Amino acid sequence: xxxxxxxxxxxxxxxxxxxxxxxxxxxxxxxxxxxxxxxxxxxxxxxxxxxxxxxxxxxxxxxxxxxxxxxxxxxxxxxxxxxxxxxxxxxxxxxxxxxxxxxxxxxxxxxxxxxxxxxxxxxxxxxxxxxxxxxxxxxxxxxxxxxxxxxxxxxxxxxxxxxxxxxxxxxxxxxxxxxxxxxxxxxxxxxxxxxxxxxxxxxxxxxxxxxxxxxxxxxxxxxxxxxxxxxxxxxxxxxxxxxxxxxxxxxxxxxxxxxxxxxxxxxxxxxxxxxxxxxxxxxxxxxxxxxxxxxxxxxxxxxxxxxxxxxxxxxxxxxxxxxxxxxxxxxxxxxxxxxxxxxxxxxxxxxx
Ligand SMILES: [Zn+2]
Numbered sequence: 001x002x003x004x005x006x007x008x009x010x011x012x013x014x015x016x017x018x019x020x021x022x023x024x025x026x027x028x029x030x031x032x033x034x035x036x037x038x039x040x041x042x043x044x045x046x047x048x049x050x051x052x053x054x055x056x057x058x059x060x061x062x063x064x065x066x067x068x069x070x071x072x073x074x075x076x077x078x079x080x081x082x083x084x085x086x087x088x089x090x091x092x093x094x095x096x097x098x099x100x101x102x103x104x105x106x107x108x109x110x111x112x113x114x115x116x117x118x119x120x121x122x123x124x125x126x127x128x129x130x131x132x133x134x135x136x137x138x139x140x141x142x143x144x145x146x147x148x149x150x151x152x153x154x155x156x157x158x159x160x161x162x163x164x165x166x167x168x169x170x171x172x173x174x175x176x177x178x179x180x181x182x183x184x185x186x187x188x189x190x191x192x193x194x195x196x197x198x199x200x201x202x203x204x205x206x207x208x209x210x211x212x213x214x215x216x217x218x219x220x221x222x223x224x225x226x227x228x229x230x231x232x233x234x235x236x237x238x239x240x241x242x243x244x245x246x247x248x249x250x251x252x253x254x255x256x257x258x259x260x261x262x263x264x265x266x267x268x269x270x271x272x273x274x275x276x277x278x279x280x281x282x283x284x285x286x287x288x289x290x291x292x293x294x295x296x297x298x299x300x301x302x303x304x305x306x307x308x309x310x311x312x313x314x315x316x317x318x319x320x321x322x323x324x325x326x327x328x329x330x331x332x333x334x335x336x337x338x339x340x341x342x343x344x345x346x347x348x349x350x351x352x
Contacts, residue, residue: 006324013330013339022336030337031304033074033082033095037318038062040104041111048168051143051175053323059110061326066118068331069096076120078230079270083295086310095305096335098122099298099318101234101272102137103130105215108223115228124223125234125272125298128259130214135238137209138195142178144209145202146171154198156181183275188239217263224264232270233257233294240280241273241288249285253292269295271314276300281315283352289314301350304337308349315351 016022040056069076075095077085082097084090098115100107103126115122129135146152150166152174163174178198185191199206215223224231233256235241241249257268271289273281276299289297296313303317319334333339 010325013325013333016333016338017329022333022338026336030335031306032091033305034335035097035099035298035305035316035318037300037320038098038100039102040106042106049147049171051172052139056323057321057326059114061321062111063114064328065321065331066114066120070118072335076118078121079123079232079296086313089307089310091307099125099272101125102127103215103220104213108215108219112226112229121228121230123230123232123270125232126220126260127234127238128236128256129238130210131217131220133211133216134207135210135214136192136195136206137213138182138191139179140209141195141199141204141206143175144204145198146175149202186243188237220264224266231260231264231266231268232272233260233268234272235274238274240275241285242280242282246284246288250288250292253289271297273297273299286315286351302340303350304340306349312349312351317350
């Protein structure tokens with residue numbers, strides 16, 4: 001199913017390109033700017049089974065996007081500057097922001113040097129448990145479990161289930177099924193218990209994954225010395241905030257900010273909701289982020305920034321640079337707003 005969906009989206013992006021429809025839609029749907037969302041930036045990984053490939057782009061694709069933006073004279077600005085322009089209703093120039101979620105070491109090693117080539121700022125949104133080396137990057141752990149295993153025994157919704165994971169196709173199907181099941185579990189404790197059990201049975205060390213992939217506090221300290229880098233909060237445990245009590249959700253926001261501010265001695269004024277879709281961030285979370293005093297909070301809902309986004313500063317949409325679609329021809333489609341407009345049924349604001 002996921003492959004089919006990817007193919008449909010790719011066909012849609014290509015159709016927008018080849019028909020030139022993005023040229024027609026640009027004046028209406030490009031808005032005033034774009035917040036791009038990235039996770040990993042690194043060379044393509046070895047191995048055919050890459051279930052999290054959508055979360056990574058190659059360095060040359062990031063470079064191509066930056067060159068495209070410069071060629072269109074689009075300003076590349078910090079999130080503070082975005083906040084200022086929205087507050088002042090200053091839309092004389094189009095803008096783009098780059099946000100990188102989770103705090104991966106490849107952001108420093110591959111993304112930052114390319115951002116420097118273009119003198120372009122970026123914001124890293126850090127989950128404080130990840131920087132602590134104690135985070136649960138369960139979607140990566142799940143991929144590692146399945147890559148190793150020939151079959152997986154697991155109890156899904158009370159039913160003992162054996163999943164074949166001996167071929168590429170069955171590994172992909174098992175990943176999709178287990179990923180959807182884990183995301184549907186009611187609490188962060190349930191998720192951690194289930195992925196913890198899978199990791200123990202298949203010899204996968206979650207803490208080692210976290211330390212291997214994420215920047216430590218010490219490393220972040222030197223990264224944020226670069227004037228192009230700013231840092232925002234992305235919760236403590238990277239839980240689904242909408243599934244928590246209001247008090248826990250509030251603490252996840254404010255405690256992550258405090259921990260980052262203490263460790264890095266920088267003010268933290270921006271937030272990104274973990275997962276960030278409508279199942280993980282809705283009206284209650286938008287209000288909590290506002291009450292916590294964040295200048296902006298970004299979702300993973302797809303969309304461009306419009307003048308009216310100034311009314312919804314803690315419900316800002318983003319445009320994903322998705323590893324499944326790294327064809328340079330789609331760059332003008334992504335900046336035209338045509339793709340996200342289609343996705344949103346041609347609504348400009350989706351903040352309910
Ligand atoms: Zn995240």
